Amino acid sequence: MKIEVPKEKALRFINSGNLILVTSAYKDKTDIVTVAWHSPLCRKPPLTGISIAKSHLTCEFIGKSGEFIINIPGEPLLKETVLCGSVSGREREKFSEAGLTPVKAKRLVRTPVIGECAGHIECYVRDTKEYGDHILFSGEVIYAEAEEGIFREYWDTDGIKLIYHLGGSRFTTSGKTVDMRL
Numbered sequence: 564m565k566i567e568v569p570k571e572k573a574l575r576f577i578n579s580g581n582l583i584l585v586t587s588a589y590k591d592k593t594d595i596v597t598v599a600w601h602s603p604l605c606r607k608p609p610l611t612g613i614s615i616a617k618s619h620l621t622c623e624f625i626g627k628s629g630e631f632i633i634n635i636p637g638e639p640l641l642k643e644t645v646l647c648g649s650v651s652g653r654e655r656e657k658f659s660e661a662g663l664t665p666v667k668a669k670r671l672v673r674t675p676v677i678g679e680c681a682g683h684i685e686c687y688v689r690d691t692k693e694y695g696d697h698i699l700f701s702g703e704v705i706y707a708e709a710e711e712g713i714f715r716e717y718w719d720t721d722g723i724k725l726i727y728h729l730g731g732s733r734f735t736t737s738g739k740t741v742d743m744r745l
């Protein structure tokens with residue numbers, strides 16, 4: 564037997580990409596936002612999409628600067644990840660509030676990476692599209708790096724537990740790797 568699920572809750576069926584922390588900057592200010600709604604979009608060139616509410620400071624910063632960075636937190640950063648998704652950079656400076664370290668990115672000049680995260684994808688905004696109260700930014704990957712020993716072609720699930728948002732205050736983390744070839 565299957566039960567009807569409210570339409571808005573149906574998004575939780577597929578709300579399953581690992582949580583990312585997106586950094587952005589404008590003038591001398593930086594911001595961090597937690598994002599569950601994101602997806603790879605294209606392999607050649609490598610493009611990725613992030614869906615950001617128009618009301619977020621991040622939306623303003625990315626719109627003005629034309630760049631953003633995706634940072635990959637592991638389970639030890641769960642509390643910081645929830646914090647960055649619960650307060651706005653309009654009121655609080657999240658790097659210091661969360662005790663995270665801004666580190667100069669390899670290619671982008673203004674936007675920093677989060678030192679404590681296991682991987683970073685530096686992107687230039689390629690396109691924007693409005694969907695109701697969100698803006699989908701597609702970003703072209705210009706540089707990516709990951710912690711040595713944890714990413715070799717794939718994430719090593721013994722080395723990092725990626726975080727997934729189930730909805731509300733519930734999270735899960737990545738489990739064991741299974742290699743399936745037909």
Ligand SMILES: Cc1cc2nc3c(=O)[nH]c(=O)nc-3n(C[C@H](O)[C@H](O)[C@H](O)COP(=O)(O)O)c2cc1C
Nearest residue numbers: 597598599600615616619620621648649650651652
């Ligand atoms: C687990 C989690 C996932 C979230 N995913 C998104 C998302 O995909 N898109 C979005 O716009 N906001 C998302 N949010 C909400 C923002 O992270 C949050 O409103 C944040 O405080 C906005 O910060 P800013 O105003 O500094 O940009 C999420 C929050 C949490 C806790």
